[in-house]
Amino acid sequence: MDTLSRFKPVxxxxxxRLINHGPTVLITSADxxxxxxxxxxxxxxxxxxxxxxxxxxxxNTFTRELIHASGIFGICxxxxxxxxxxxxxxxxxxxxxxxxxxFNIDAVKGPVLGLPLLEHGIAAWMECKLISEKHTEDAYxxxxxxxxxxxxxxxxxxxxxxxxxxxxxxxHTIHHLGAGNFALASDAVKAKTLAG
Numbered sequence: 539m540d541t542l543s544r545f546k547p548v549x550x551x552x553x554x555r556l557i558n559h560g561p562t563v564l565i566t567s568a569d570x571x572x573x574x575x576x577x578x579x580x581x582x583x584x585x586x587x588x589x590x591x592x593x594x595x596x597x598n599t600f601t602r603e604l605i606h607a608s609g610i611f612g613i614c615x616x617x618x619x620x621x622x623x624x625x626x627x628x629x630x631x632x633x634x635x636x637x638x639x640x641f642n643i644d645a646v647k648g649p650v651l652g653l654p655l656l657e658h659g660i661a662a663w664m665e666c667k668l669i670s671e672k673h674t675e676d677a678y679x680x681x682x683x684x685x686x687x688x689x690x691x692x693x694x695x696x697x698x699x700x701x702x703x704x705x706x707x708x709x710h711t712i713h714h715l716g717a718g719n720f721a722l723a724s725d726a727v728k729a730k731t732l733a734g
Contacts, residue, residue: 543646543657545689552698553688554583556615556662557591559700559723561711562624565595566612566645566654567604573645573654575637576601577628579714581613589685591666596679600632605668605681612653613664613683617694617709618722620659625718650687661709662690702726 548556557563560582566575581593591613595602605611616624627637638645638654645654648665655663666683674680694701694709702710702725711723 544691545657545663546692546696548662548688548690548695549698550589550685550688551587553589553664553685554586554591555698555700556664556688556690556695557581557613558583559711560713561615561723562714562720563593564612564614564616564620564624564627564656564660565593565601566614566656567601567608567610568654569604569607572604572632573636573638574600574604574632575614575627575643575654575656576632577624577714584682589688590669591664591683591685592680593683594679595681597676602675602681604632609668609670610651610653611666611668611681611683612648612651612655613666613685614656614660615662615690615711616656617659617661617691618712619708620656621712621720623659624712625720648687657691659708660691661694661711662688664688700726 562579584590584592648655651665664685665687669682694706712720
């Protein structure tokens, strides 16, 4: 794994903003000898301080096996440049082979937990510790976690806010619509204050 590149740290109080708008994410996991990456369409912040997130990861996946073995996982927010990769890693199981090798994925080592994290074509990432909630994990495939570190590409996320524009379109986040179809986050716009 490489060392971190152009990404800049994101303050933990802003970590929820990295997925608050509902992008498809990539979940990375490792248990010391094995690693995996999968796509997940359902994730959301559930608490600001400390930053906590819920993500749906089917109990039968290789990713869940690795998360339960290690107690940690990464959440990477792919941009448009990683759309094909996102669809590819979401279409095969890690039990069939190492997706990092199969799809020639370069990973960086997370600064706190040492997780494999993606940065090429990625807008942001978070390192997370699993919060064990057996009932929700078993009944609803929902895993809760606490974010312990976060970083983003400053071309698209800076000062605690997304900055989508024509110059960074390859990093606009993707939103799965089903059957390999995605929508891209559009330009960021600011609401006007209404007199009332």
